[in-house]
Amino acid sequence: MGDDLLDIDESMPINTVEEFLRMDRMPHIWCPGCGIGTTVNCFAHALETSGLDLSKVAVVSGIGCTGRVAGYINLDSFHTTHGRAIPFATGLKLANPKLKVVVYSGDGDLTAIGGNHFIHAARRNVDMTVILLNNFIYGMTGGQVAPTTPLTATASTTPHGNFEESFNLPYLAESCGAVYVARWTAYHVRHVTKSIKEALLKKGFSFVEILAPCPTLFSRRNKLGDGLDQMIYFRDNSEIKNDADTKTVSLSFQGKIIVGKFVDKERPTYLDSMNDYYSRKFGDKYQKYNG
Amino acid sequence: MKADPKGVLSGAIFIDGDHACAEGAIAAGCRFAAGYPITPSTEVVERIAERFPLIGGMFIQMEDEIASSIAIQGAVWAGKKAMTVTSGPGFSLMMEHIGLAAMTETPCVFVDVQRAGPSTGLPTLPAQGDMMQARWGSHGDYGIIAICPNSPQECFDFTIKAFNLSEQYRVPVLLMMDECVGHMTERVIIPPADEIEIYPRRFYNGPPEDFLLFKPDDDLVPPIVKAGDGYNIHVTGLTHDEKGYPVMTPQAQEKLVHRLVNKINQNADKIVEYREDQIDDAEVVVISYGITSRVAIPAIEQARKDGIKVGHLRLIIAWPFPEKRIKELSERVKAFVVPEINYGQMVREVERCVGGRVIIEHVSHGGGSVHNPKDIYNKIYKSVRG
Numbered sequence: 322m323g324d325d326l327l328d329i330d331e332s333m334p335i336n337t338v339e340e341f342l343r344m345d346r347m348p349h350i351w352c353p354g355c356g357i358g359t360t361v362n363c364f365a366h367a368l369e370t371s372g373l374d375l376s377k378v379a380v381v382s383g384i385g386c387t388g389r390v391a392g393y394i395n396l397d398s399f400h401t402t403h404g405r406a407i408p409f410a411t412g413l414k415l416a417n418p419k420l421k422v423v424v425y426s427g428d429g430d431l432t433a434i435g436g437n438h439f440i441h442a443a444r445r446n447v448d449m450t451v452i453l454l455n456n457f458i459y460g461m462t463g464g465q466v467a468p469t470t471p472l473t474a475t476a477s478t479t480p481h482g483n484f485e486e487s488f489n490l491p492y493l494a495e496s497c498g499a500v501y502v503a504r505w506t507a508y509h510v511r512h513v514t515k516s517i518k519e520a521l522l523k524k525g526f527s528f529v530e531i532l533a534p535c536p537t538l539f540s541r542r543n544k545l546g547d548g549l550d551q552m553i554y555f556r557d558n559s560e561i562k563n564d565a566d567t568k569t570v571s572l573s574f575q576g577k578i579i580v581g582k583f584v585d586k587e588r589p590t591y592l593d594s595m596n597d598y599y600s601r602k603f604g605d606k607y608q609k610y611n612g
Numbered sequence: 613m614k615a616d617p618k619g620v621l622s623g624a625i626f627i628d629g630d631h632a633c634a635e636g637a638i639a640a641g642c643r644f645a646a647g648y649p650i651t652p653s654t655e656v657v658e659r660i661a662e663r664f665p666l667i668g669g670m671f672i673q674m675e676d677e678i679a680s681s682i683a684i685q686g687a688v689w690a691g692k693k694a695m696t697v698t699s700g701p702g703f704s705l706m707m708e709h710i711g712l713a714a715m716t717e718t719p720c721v722f723v724d725v726q727r728a729g730p731s732t733g734l735p736t737l738p739a740q741g742d743m744m745q746a747r748w749g750s751h752g753d754y755g756i757i758a759i760c761p762n763s764p765q766e767c768f769d770f771t772i773k774a775f776n777l778s779e780q781y782r783v784p785v786l787l788m789m790d791e792c793v794g795h796m797t798e799r800v801i802i803p804p805a806d807e808i809e810i811y812p813r814r815f816y817n818g819p820p821e822d823f824l825l826f827k828p829d830d831d832l833v834p835p836i837v838k839a840g841d842g843y844n845i846h847v848t849g850l851t852h853d854e855k856g857y858p859v860m861t862p863q864a865q866e867k868l869v870h871r872l873v874n875k876i877n878q879n880a881d882k883i884v885e886y887r888e889d890q891i892d893d894a895e896v897v898v899i900s901y902g903i904t905s906r907v908a909i910p911a912i913e914q915a916r917k918d919g920i921k922v923g924h925l926r927l928i929i930a931w932p933f934p935e936k937r938i939k940e941l942s943e944r945v946k947a948f949v950v951p952e953i954n955y956g957q958m959v960r961e962v963e964r965c966v967g968g969r970v971i972i973e974h975v976s977h978g979g980g981s982v983h984n985p986k987d988i989y990n991k992i993y994k995s996v997r998g
Binding site: 343345346376377379381391392395396397398399400401402405407408409410411412413414415416417419420437438441599603606607608610612 | 644646665666668670672674675676678679680682683684685686687688689690691692694708709712838839840841842843844845846847848849850857858
């Protein structure tokens with residue numbers, strides 16, 4: 322992928338993201354070197370250039386370090402329960418289809434406790450953007466093993482190393498029906514920004530996985546250095562392979578990382594399917610549902 | 613305000629309690645429902661699924677009860693009136709989200725068509741074993757309202773009442789049906805829409821700069837806004853200040869959670885509802901609710917025939933509990949008889965209010981059927997004639 326990605330206006334003042342943040346809540350709770358703030362910056366830039374009516378954008382988070390994103394975004398924002406951001410977002414979106422609903426949460430929240438909701442929202446193709454920050458660990462609770470912890474990595478509940486296979490999340494999302502699937506790392510800020518913007522403008526269930534450093538609980542315990550070292554690892558070991566077969570993009574402990582936009586396809590959304598079906602079924606008696 | 617006539621099937625119809633509940637929801641203005649199939653409640657959402665497409669409603673069968681119980685809350689924050697429906701095992705799964713609705717003051721309705729538990733229990737048979745769970749099932753302190761219908765007519769009427777109370781107090785309201793009431797078919801009168809009273813959502817309409825999402829009015833209830841209206845609200849299950857921002861201090865906890873509890877406690881006199889029969893000369897009072905309030909009637913009639921001065925107090929609203937009235941009665945009656953299809957739930961509230969002043973006879977039943985009225989009669993007899 323070349324320079325066409327670099328569509329961010331370099332002349333913009335650096336602090337334009339502030340209007341997207343609840344500055345009265347700063348400083349945030351994230352650790353030095355954590356990748357979440359970097360991705361929030363990308364998210365703000367993506368919103369800024371998206372052309373979306375920001376009063377109609379709602380951010381929904383679950384629980385955990387990334388779950389705190391909703392609390393810092395200066396839009397309608399909902400900090401729900403652990404794992405349940407997606408079903409809350411489903412209700413929000415289906416009740417008012419004019420809203421642009423973004424779920425912003427972590428790997429444990431969305432794919433362990435929330436895994437059931439993730440697969441069903443993708444299957445139904447509910448029109449929402451899911452931004453999943455994958456830091457390979459439960460950070461908020463002290464570094465426990467997650468469904469995304471790579472084989473052999475150490476966590477507080479796998480002190481001898483992890484022997485469970487981890488999720489290949491792009492493959493999971495695609496096989497469940499997501500219409501847009503991308504993976505980047507917190508190092509790839511311009512790609513992340515572009516992907517989030519594309520996901521926001523995509524109709525249907527769009528999914529962006531962002532790998533990010535957790536220096537306090539993942540890197541330190543695994544003797545991988547600090548946040549910067551993890552960013553260097555992302556830089557040196559990522560390979561951009563757009564349209565890669567998602568079956569082939571599994572992650573391993575400090576191994577190669579395949580990043581890119583893997584899926585970008587069309588499929589009727591839940592609401593479109595419902596409206597089309599009922600229009601055929603009931604004819605003129607049916608008034609198209611629009612919230 | 614009055615009900616939106618769209619979808620209100622005014623007239624007399626012959627339906628069961630589950631279907632009547634669905635019609636009550638429609639009449640109340642519910643246009644979003646989420647559910648997961650579970651006996652004996654499923655017919656409620658089946659009817660909603662049948663009826664919603666042509667009246668502009670959105671029904672979604674979610675992947676589980678956890679999802680259903682939070683999807684409705686997303687819908688409420690988008691401006692809908694919303695409901696979910698379940699029975700015991702699903703009710704257990706919903707507990708965390710009853711707490712979320714209480715904490716975030718999200719007006720919504722949970723219907724629990726009670727069956728016998730614990731666990732899978734007797735899926736097709738009645739019980740009243742979720743009454744304490746309804747009050748205390750989610751962790752932490754909060755207030756809720758729980759209503760107990762005893763007929764299909766009341767399933768209709770009280771579903772509307774549940775929506776109205778949830779809007780008035782910004783709390784989750786629990787409609788505590790049971791399998792008998794849910795599956796019992798009777799004549800239900802659905803009034804014309806302009807005779808159905810609806811409590812409208814208390815929306816804030818002022819400028820965003822002055823707005824505090826959790827700043828209560830004098831009745832301790834804050835007005836609400838919805839997503840997409842430009843208020844940039846933040847809603848969290850964390851302890852929060854009036855703006856909705858998380859504050860991790862005992863002072864913030866005291867201010868918020870005490871209000872959530874007091875919101876119901878201080879308004880209890882307005883919320884509490886019960887029906888009394890033959891109380892004036894009563895020496896013994898049967899306290900009942902739900903289907904058991906109907907089963908108690910032949911026992912009471914027989915006891916009256918046998919010369920026992922027995923009255924009947926039926927809880928319409930079980931939570932908040934009518935503690936003032938029970939205390940008053942305990943000053944002058946000799947005994948209370950409390951039949952319920954469990955091994956002792958609401959009777960604990962009676963005991964708490966009575967404070968040992970009079971005899972309390974509990975008529976327990978493990979679930980799977982209603983009481984034999986004889987068992988209630990025997991306890992009435994025992995309580996006064998020993």
